[in-house]
Amino acid sequence: EERKLQEIAGKDLTKVVSLKDKLEFAPRAVLNRNRPEKS
Template sequence: MWSVLWAAVRSKAPYVTFPVAFVVGLVGYHLEWFLRGDPPATEEKSISEQREERRLQEIAGKDLTNVVSLKDKLEFAPRAVLNRNRPEKS
């Protein structure tokens, strides 16, 4: 008799476990909401918004037209790689 009962439970397991899990999740969600109370009314900024604001504050006082020229940047590269085809710099 037990083997027939276990076979029936095994075959109907998804139909039994989903409603049980749904009810447990629903009760847990409402219990947590009840214990914590209402969420705060202030709207918090996301991490990406905070990052963008921080970047804007960092560049607020800088002169963005003062950039390093490409010729000066090439001097910081290894000489063996970039000066191979540049006979005027060798």
């Protein structure tokens, strides 16, 4: 059972990391779209 819990926790961690990456990169992309002159 511990192995199953660890696998589930690992999947949750990867999902959280991907969500953080999306949240960090999305605003940058939006800023680049709004300000094409500086990029």
